[in-house]
Amino acid sequence: MTETSTIQTSTRLTLSHNMQARSDLPQISHLEKHGYLFGKKLTASLSPFLHGVVYDKLAMNWGQVRYDSADIQEFLHLVQDPSFYGASVTMPNKVAIIPYLDQLTPEATAIGACNTIYLKTDESGRRLLCGANTDTIGVRDSFTQNLTEAQLQSTIYGRPGLIIGGGGAARSAIYALRTWLGTTDIYLVNRDAREVQAVIDDLRLSGFGTEGIMHVSSVEQAESLAEPGAAVGCVPDFPPKTEEEHVARQITEVFLAKTDKGTILEMCYNPSPYTELGALAERAGWKVILGTEALIYQGLEQDRYWTGYQLEQLPVQDVKKAIAAHLMSLSKI
Missing domain, CATH: 3.40.50.720 (NAD(P)-binding Rossmann-like Domain)
Structure with missing residues (x-):
């Protein structure tokens, strides 16, 4: 094992241990990579469900977990985990998160709100937190x-x-x-x-x-x-x-x-x-x-940032069918 991978494994173990000690934090130990849905009042959000369909169809042991919070500092601590791949950001954090990001896409700058965090690496190897607005x-x-x-x-x-x-x-x-x-x-x-x-x-x-x-x-x-x-x-x-x-x-x-x-x-x-x-x-x-079309295509754009797959490589029709079936089941409750 290289020195870098040893450090990453140690970092993840430390963060995972700290999270296990906090029952209010989302559990991630079962996932190869994880992302967050970061905001408040997240119970009804379809975001984790949508991304779950994508990762299942791509045979990826990834998952998005809800982090119901407005605590920016704790969120910034959680994203240090090497297995973190990105986040969906919702209210009230869409504007509040911006000062803590390294880069913004043009649409996030113009609108003044970020609903997507993705990762890049600079020339020195430092991981950058970047913000986009895929609602557009x-x-x-x-x-x-x-x-x-x-x-x-x-x-x-x-x-x-x-x-x-x-x-x-x-x-x-x-x-x-x-x-x-x-x-x-x-x-x-x-x-x-x-x-x-x-x-x-x-x-x-x-x-x-x-x-x-x-x-x-x-x-x-x-x-x-x-x-x-x-x-x-x-x-x-x-x-x-x-x-x-x-x-x-x-x-x-x-x-x-x-x-x-x-x-x-x-x-x-x-x-x-x-x-x-x-x-x-x-x-x-x-x-x-x-x-639901806007919901689906903004979510697929997030997965394009996170997975590197282009839209035509993502399971668009599977997502559409799953979202339609899910909403139909809710209407019968």
Whole structure:
């Protein structure tokens, strides 16, 4: 055994021993390599399940384990384990983790949030913690993998985009529509004008640019604008209750009713991917892409970082079938 491998084995044994003494920490001793889902309120997350399907189909003794915590320092200690391969990062840690990372991808920098940690090695052999935001890829690939090139050319590229919502998912959608899907103006529809302004301000500060990104705040304004081609729903599946929510829904309906139809990615999939917004769009003649597609493609992009396999080498159809079956089983409970 080389000196390096001896040190790595010793490090892992020490870390594993410390973890075994802490019943609140995830157990990893049965895995050849392990990753974390790092955040709070993780019980309902499908991330470990999705990655488990990938590793099972690739015959890899890898696994992602839940680490329900906002303790950045303890997380940074855990990732020193030589068998650590990377992490999915969720709220409230997506922004808080950034100062502790060695490198960020362009989309993580632009959005100001990291949902993926992967490893690189510098010239000296030091292991680097790198951050990415694969939510953007989830949006992009939901369109590119479900539409033909001809459909993208005729209905998406060169037309405005529509985003319903104003949170983190909206930021990822803006990046994907503007960077990869060739949209022109981007319309933001949301119940809270302050949230929309915060999105625009954050993108401006990051250097991404905000030209053509506008808050559509009235039915009259929506009626005056050109038809969007790509739309992304980034709100929970709740019926509108407040006056502001009703106005936002009316604005959305105006866009959906325009003559030239497009494709909407409805990001909400929990508890069901079949939402009221998706049904409205379908009745209006739009093609609807379920939110499970974004979940799947952002997760597969994470596995591309972690395993080195390209998308075409990953078990995409197996993951889709497993996620659909899992959600179906939940709907029967």
